[in-house]
Amino acid sequence: MTDPEATSGFGPDLADVFGPRPSDGGTELIQLLTPEGERVHHPEFDLDFPEEQVRGFYRDMVLARRLDVEATALQRHGELGLWAQLLGQEAAQIGAGRALAPQDFVFPTYREHGVAWCRGVDPVKLLSLFRGVDQGSWDPAEHNFHLYTIVIGAQTLHATGYAMGVQRDGLVGTGDPDRDVAVVAHFGDGASSQGDVNEAFVFAASYNAPVVFFCQNNQWAISEPIERQSRIPLYQRARGFGFPGLRVDGNDVLATYSVMKAALQRAREGQGPTLVEAYTYRMGAHTTTDDPTRYRLIEDVEHWKLKDPIARVEAFLRRKGVASDEFFAGVAAEADDLGEMLRRECHALPDPDPRAIFDHVYAEQTAELQAQQDGFAAYLDSFEEAAR
Structure with a gap:
């Protein structure tokens, strides 16, 4: 006999009352660029993207990936103690990073290398942190980008507290686009299971704080799949705390940028928090100490490679005829120069006093x-x- 509690997950009586387990079916994924590079439109989150801006997105993603690849190689050669990869999440990070206003403030995890790039943080300073010669040497006030946070989920409370502070400083809802401030808390799907994150949601909702919670759902909390962490899509959790939640195609840089622009503006205007779930995939390992082949199927990785965020922008640019072979060659050459610089500067980093x-x-x-x-x-x- 089939055990109804085992199949429904709610128990034999509650399953009859509440029905089967909720699923992802029917949830809206906001998308403006298909994996094939075809531009599509959305009734609420559509924007006009100048050709130069899209080319800029492409360049940012290529350089962020090269930073990630070089850092991974440096760790494999013993030059870094550890590295947290972003491979496959470039669109989510660049889209979110480029949507920021200069006065907005970011609280990252330990993987936001693409956002750090957008905020002007010297990538060598990221390497020095993972090399262990400092504890984060960039000035958060200079870049409006906080130091990396290792404690899972703690940065969401930091971000909420900071947002409550700028709110009380009169930097929200003034109508001055150069004055009003939004705050972004980055975290992953694994962190969404932490108490700190849920506590941050409570305080942000209670005080109508100008914070955007940006969850990069790469579907793996180290070795734990998202299906084990949440019975509903993550963005729907916001409803229980009293603020909006949205799910965006995290491999679509145009959609991520558009959704984040709207969420950030909402926060600056004093309309409170938003949860944005960027639905993406971690194509690499959790960190360089992880072996993902032990817990996930290679077929899943190959499937997501077809949704590569960089490849779809290249396909779009070529389809539209707004980027030449010389442009792509130039970006590739710039990436090579970045890689050479990172290797040289990493080797030259002095031991700390x-x-x-x-x-x-x-x-x-x-x-x-x-x-x-x-x-x-x-x-x-x-x-x-x-x-x-």
């Missing part, structure tokens, strides 16, 4: 920390004296 660990603990040095720093310096000096 051990004393520097005290430099950025507090904005103003405390007496207790100064005493610890002096004691540590004396300890290090003792080795130099012994060597004489």
Whole structure:
């Protein structure tokens, strides 16, 4: 006999009341560019994209992928301790990154290399973090891009708190496009299972905070598939907290850009939070310590390669005749130059001064920390004296 509890997941009585498990069937995936590079239109999120802008998206994605490929190779050669790959998620990150206004602030995870590129962060500083010679050396205030967050989901609370702060500073809903601020919290589908993320949703909704929660659903929380994490599509969770949720084709840079532009503008105008689920796929490993062949099928990876975000923009540009062979060759040459620079600069990164660990603990040095720093310096000096 079939066990109704095992088949429905709700139990023998509740299954009759509530019906079968919800599925992805019938949910709207916002798309403006098909995997074949055909431009399609959407009644709410359509934009006119100048040719130069689309070529810029293509260039950004190619260079972000080259950064990712080079960093992965550097880790395999022992030059980095670890690297978190973004392979396959370039459209989600570039679309979200280019939709930002200069004054908007971003709270990333540890994988937002494409967004960091859009915010002008030196990619060598990303390498130095994963090489272990610093703890993040870019200035968040200069780029409006926070340091990477390793604790899964913690950045969503940071983003919500920051958003509540700018709201109270009068930087939301003024009508001044150069003044109003939106905040973005990046996270993955795995992080959506963390309590911090759900707590951030509660506070953002309660205080109508100007924050956009941008979930890159790459369908794998390390080795755990999305089907094990959520009984409904992730974007529908927002409804339970009282704010809108949208699902966008995360391999479509045009759609991602358009949806994020709308969500960010909504936040700046004081209309509160939005959850954007960018439905994409992690074509690489979770990190360079991961072996995805142990838990997923190669057929799935090959299927998603046909939806490659870079290939579909190239197909569109060629179909429209708005990018020449010289353009594509030029971008490829620029990617080669970037790769050579990354290898050279990574090898040249100096080891840190051990004393520097005290430099950025507090904005103003405390007496207790100064005493610890002096004691540590004396300890290090003792080795130099012994060597004489």
